[in-house]
Amino acid sequence: MDFQIALLLGQDGLTNGAIYALLALALVLVFAVTRVIFIPQGEFVAYGALTLAMLQAGKLPATLWMIAALGAAIVVIDGAIAIRHGAARRLPRIVLSNLGVPLALLLIVPNINAAGLPLIAQIALTLAVVVPLGPMIYRLAYQPIAEAPVLILLIVSVAVHVVLIGLGLLFFGAEGTRTPAFTDGTLDLGVTMLQYQTLWILAISAVLIVALYAFFGRTLYGKALRATALNRTGARLMGISTTMAGKLSFTLAAMIGTFSGILISPITTLYYDSGFLIGLKGFVGAIIGGLASYPVAAAGALLVGFLESYSSFYASAYKEVIVFTLIIPVLLWRSLTSHHSEEEE
Amino acid sequence: MRRLTLPLFVALLALVPVVLPSSAEFYVTLLNYIGLYALVALGLVLLTGVGGLTSFGQAAFVGVGAYTTAWLTTAFGWNPWLTLVIAFAATTLVALALGFITLRMGGHYLPLGTIAWGISLYFLFGNIESFGGHTGLGGIPPVSLFGMELKSGREFYYLIWIALMLGVVATQNLLDSRDGRAIRALKGGVVMAEAMGVNTAWYKIVIFTIAAQFACVSGWLYAHLQRFVNPTPFSLTQGIEYLFMAVIGGVGHVWGALLGAGLITILKQWLQDLLPKLLGQSGNFEVIVFGLVMIFVLHRARDGLWPVIMQRIERFLPSGGDSRQVEPAEALPRRDRPVGGDTILEVQQVTKRFGGLTANNSVSFTVRAGEVMALIGPNGAGKSTMFNCISGVNPPTEGEVRFLGQRVDRLLSREIARRGMSRTFQHVRLLPTMSVLDNVAIGAHLRGSRHFVHASCRLDRDEERRLRAEAAKQIERVGLAEHMFDAAGSLPLGKQRIVEIARALAADPCLLLLDEPAAGLRYLEKQSLAELLRKLRSEGIGILLVEHDMDFVMGLADRIVVMEFGEKLAEGLPKQIQEDPKVLQAYLGGVE
Numbered sequence: 054m055d056f057q058i059a060l061l062l063g064q065d066g067l068t069n070g071a072i073y074a075l076l077a078l079a080l081v082l083v084f085a086v087t088r089v090i091f092i093p094q095g096e097f098v099a100y101g102a103l104t105l106a107m108l109q110a111g112k113l114p115a116t117l118w119m120i121a122a123l124g125a126a127i128v129v130i131d132g133a134i135a136i137r138h139g140a141a142r143r144l145p146r147i148v149l150s151n152l153g154v155p156l157a158l159l160l161i162v163p164n165i166n167a168a169g170l171p172l173i174a175q176i177a178l179t180l181a182v183v184v185p186l187g188p189m190i191y192r193l194a195y196q197p198i199a200e201a202p203v204l205i206l207l208i209v210s211v212a213v214h215v216v217l218i219g220l221g222l223l224f225f226g227a228e229g230t231r232t233p234a235f236t237d238g239t240l241d242l243g244v245t246m247l248q249y250q251t252l253w254i255l256a257i258s259a260v261l262i263v264a265l266y267a268f269f270g271r272t273l274y275g276k277a278l279r280a281t282a283l284n285r286t287g288a289r290l291m292g293i294s295t296t297m298a299g300k301l302s303f304t305l306a307a308m309i310g311t312f313s314g315i316l317i318s319p320i321t322t323l324y325y326d327s328g329f330l331i332g333l334k335g336f337v338g339a340i341i342g343g344l345a346s347y348p349v350a351a352a353g354a355l356l357v358g359f360l361e362s363y364s365s366f367y368a369s370a371y372k373e374v375i376v377f378t379l380i381i382p383v384l385l386w387r388s389l390t391s392h393h394s395e396e397e398e
Numbered sequence: 399m400r401r402l403t404l405p406l407f408v409a410l411l412a413l414v415p416v417v418l419p420s421s422a423e424f425y426v427t428l429l430n431y432i433g434l435y436a437l438v439a440l441g442l443v444l445l446t447g448v449g450g451l452t453s454f455g456q457a458a459f460v461g462v463g464a465y466t467t468a469w470l471t472t473a474f475g476w477n478p479w480l481t482l483v484i485a486f487a488a489t490t491l492v493a494l495a496l497g498f499i500t501l502r503m504g505g506h507y508l509p510l511g512t513i514a515w516g517i518s519l520y521f522l523f524g525n526i527e528s529f530g531g532h533t534g535l536g537g538i539p540p541v542s543l544f545g546m547e548l549k550s551g552r553e554f555y556y557l558i559w560i561a562l563m564l565g566v567v568a569t570q571n572l573l574d575s576r577d578g579r580a581i582r583a584l585k586g587g588v589v590m591a592e593a594m595g596v597n598t599a600w601y602k603i604v605i606f607t608i609a610a611q612f613a614c615v616s617g618w619l620y621a622h623l624q625r626f627v628n629p630t631p632f633s634l635t636q637g638i639e640y641l642f643m644a645v646i647g648g649v650g651h652v653w654g655a656l657l658g659a660g661l662i663t664i665l666k667q668w669l670q671d672l673l674p675k676l677l678g679q680s681g682n683f684e685v686i687v688f689g690l691v692m693i694f695v696l697h698r699a700r701d702g703l704w705p706v707i708m709q710r711i712e713r714f715l716p717s718g719g720d721s722r723q724v725e726p727a728e729a730l731p732r733r734d735r736p737v738g739g740d741t742i743l744e745v746q747q748v749t750k751r752f753g754g755l756t757a758n759n760s761v762s763f764t765v766r767a768g769e770v771m772a773l774i775g776p777n778g779a780g781k782s783t784m785f786n787c788i789s790g791v792n793p794p795t796e797g798e799v800r801f802l803g804q805r806v807d808r809l810l811s812r813e814i815a816r817r818g819m820s821r822t823f824q825h826v827r828l829l830p831t832m833s834v835l836d837n838v839a840i841g842a843h844l845r846g847s848r849h850f851v852h853a854s855c856r857l858d859r860d861e862e863r864r865l866r867a868e869a870a871k872q873i874e875r876v877g878l879a880e881h882m883f884d885a886a887g888s889l890p891l892g893k894q895r896i897v898e899i900a901r902a903l904a905a906d907p908c909l910l911l912l913d914e915p916a917a918g919l920r921y922l923e924k925q926s927l928a929e930l931l932r933k934l935r936s937e938g939i940g941i942l943l944v945e946h947d948m949d950f951v952m953g954l955a956d957r958i959v960v961m962e963f964g965e966k967l968a969e970g971l972p973k974q975i976q977e978d979p980k981v982l983q984a985y986l987g988g989v990e
Contacts, residue, residue: 194693201696202450203506204446207452207506207509208641208645208696209692209693209696211641212688212693213693214689215685215689216686219682219684219685219686222683223677223683223686226679340507370521371521373521374521377514380510380514381496381511384499388500388507
């Protein structure tokens with residue numbers, strides 16, 4: 054390996070690592086707030102990229118029908134609950150908050166030439182279509198059993214993951230797609246060439262991380278999420294709804310996942326099931342941080358990115374084996390250093 | 399009637415290949431696969447349903463079994479029965495290593511670790527050249543049994559289902575044993591199990607390894623049934639499907655594994671035909687249905703379908719009389735007890751800090767054999783913390799605890815339990831779905847030595863009878879004989895506390911730590927509890943008691959220590975304590 058290749062691989066590792074770091078942050082966030090190990094995090098990456106690709110191809114993204122269907126399901130369930138509690142007057146609000154966005158999008162998207170819109174508008178549309186899936190999935194799959202043991206929530210996560218994979222195949226087909234770069238071309242640094250998209254990824258990742266930091270440190274909702282993560286009962290006694298906290302953390306996770314997909318789809322071909330492995334690599338990073346520390350998780354994710362890119366040079370066939378075997382020494386190290394903590398009281 | 403169900407089922411299974419016409423080969427194949435899958439799901443029943451752990455990587459263990467035999471039989475011409483032993487050994491080693499790494503940590507690290515391990519092994523199978531890469535390995539020889547080559551699916555059927563039935567019987571035997579109770583106790587949290595002397599980390603590794611071994615045998619069978627292996631059936635997707643089978647069938651029940659494997663396999667066949675036609679696309683869309691069914695089951699019937707079906711059957715076919723009983727057996731040996739009046743517990747300057755909070759500050763006292771020492775004080779005085787320091791649940795920050803003359807403050811709670819200290823908990827820690835008898839028998843864990851290998855072959859019956867007889871004796875002693883076979887969770891809270899005392903007594907302790915035993919009891923029940931404790935005292939047992947009921951304490955205790963804000967306020971005879979002005983002030987407030 055000469056210096057040029059090393060730089061190139063490093064660039065690759067850094068780009069992927071930045072994405073894994075974003076996903077790792079989302080995973081730590083969701084776990085801390087809801088105790089859900091959010092296996093389907095990666096599916097948002099694929100859904101985001103493929104929805105954007107469908108919009109750019111001038112097709113109506115199938116994910117739009119999905120948010121409409123999920124919204125309708127929530128209306129039925131919440132509506133039935135409201136009626137049973139004699140609160141039928143809440144029905145209009147339930148319908149509006151769950152079906153408003155999907156129906157509006159279903160009216161708007163087919164009637165505009167989405168393929169001809171500027172990229173930024175297409176991205177905004179993609180986010181509007183895919184991100185609501187996060188809180189909707191929380192409402193339907195997790196909220197009814199929010200107090201269940203972590204193990205049950207994890208099995209539900211795996212079930213949600215396989216449903217989304219199956220639906221992904223149905224919606225987007227088995228073909229992979231790429232979307233155009235935010236800015237075409239490369240930057241010549243003398244020693245190496247840097248794609249503009251790489252710069253976009255690094256810059257936006259950094260901005261998102263700083264924004265999240267500010268959100269948690271400065272805003273009331275951010276603080277409410279932190280309070281819920283520290284102590285669910287205590288937070289509830291302070292008037293913080295754990296349901297609100299759950300939906301909010303899933304919204305953030307969905308947003309981060311979708312945006313990550315949009316960011317990387319210009320540099321790598323994404324298929325309906327690509328998200329899973331990408332999400333799991335974020336997980337390896339998150340586990341390095343013990344599913345608790347944001348900075349260590351981000352650093353761990355960067356490490357995964359570099360490990361992946363350099364191992365793809367030396368032993369490309371064993372790339373995944375190496376990355377996922379990394380978790381074993383990490384777990385060993387964590388189990389030897391962390392004090393064996395008791396689950397109760 | 400119900401006793402005949404199992405033999406009938408087995409007879410029916412044995413007849414299937416004989417009666418099915420050769421045109422129905424498809425059903426033989428289907429049953430073969432159901433058997434193979436059920437064997438893996440059976441391991442998950444033990445791991446997830448009983449032990450409360452889970453693994454998505456079982457398919458990888460199936461792969462270890464399949465690839466080991468495929469490679470060794472084709473490349474070196476080894477005998478399949480020899481490769482079974484090797485595959486078994488390899489699986490055991492891998493499972494022990496993985497278990498050691500991941501099981502020491504919180505519950506969710508095992509499943510996450512198994513996901514990673516499942517993926518990495520799948521890619522490994524596909525990339526090793528001598529394993530044939532993604533194309534796989536063919537030409538695997540058939541298995542010979544008594545000189546007969548099992549070449550057809552019908553012949554192999556018997557091998558699969560015999561293996562499965564052996565697995566079912568061994569698992570059932572294991573669950574109904576001393577180790578089985580210890581494993582079931584894992585789900586109730588490790589604190590109680592450890593305090594009863596159960597090495598919880600070891601049992602977690604044991605069930606993880608047994609589950610892996612079942613998977614390995616299934617893989618070995620698969621390789622010799624198919625006579626060809628490639629990486630696809632050992633992927634993470636399949637690993638997830640195994641868990642779905644166990645959960646949908648009924649993860650807490652041995653037969654749930656069979657039910658789940660059968661349902662999912664048949665449903666999958668049907669959906670793989672139906673869905674592509676319905677959707678006009680080809681692809682594995684059945685996972686959508688499986689996932690949705692899973693979510694529904696976890697929301698509405700978390701124990702799976704088996705218990706739901708059994709409830710319906712019970713309604714139409716009542717089980718006909720309660721045949722449960724405790725057989726008489728020779729009493730278990732008892733430990734040497736200290737002479738009455740000897741000091742058995744010395745607490746010296748014990749301090750416990752939680753971060754900046756000092757819960758116990760330099761507290762000292764002693765307990766003698768054959769006395770009741772009461773620890774009293776207002777809420778938050780640090781009494782339960784002191785209990786945890788003494789019993790090793792949460793060791794002290796500073797100071798010494800000596801039990802029977804030896805320092806124990808750095809020992810694990812199960813090691814302290816082995817030395818003859820037993821305790822109850824302020825917040826009752828029973829296994830609510832298990833019978834009172836089984837709960838109490840956990841207390842006698844350290845008085846038995848037969849383990850899971852004995853249990854699965856039923857070589858533990860003599861000892862098991864003695865353990866059950868001991869548990870029954872303690873239940874009668876505390877006056878709960880009528881509830882012996884009731885689920886512990888169905889008893890009122892006061893009685894559950896008494897069950898905890900029986901459990902502690904089953905350990906044959908010389909020091910008993912009781913945390914608020916009288917709370918929730920009615921007047922007469924309190925009187926009989928006091929009577930029981932007096933009797934235990936007269937037998938030379940030392941009793942350390944935390945209690946808020948002052949009548950109860952004053953009438954029973956020989957000596958009393960009063961704590962307030964983590965410090966010892968007073969110590970003395972009940973009468974002295976009742977007149978101590980500091981104590982009066984702490985309890986009733988000062989006189990202005």
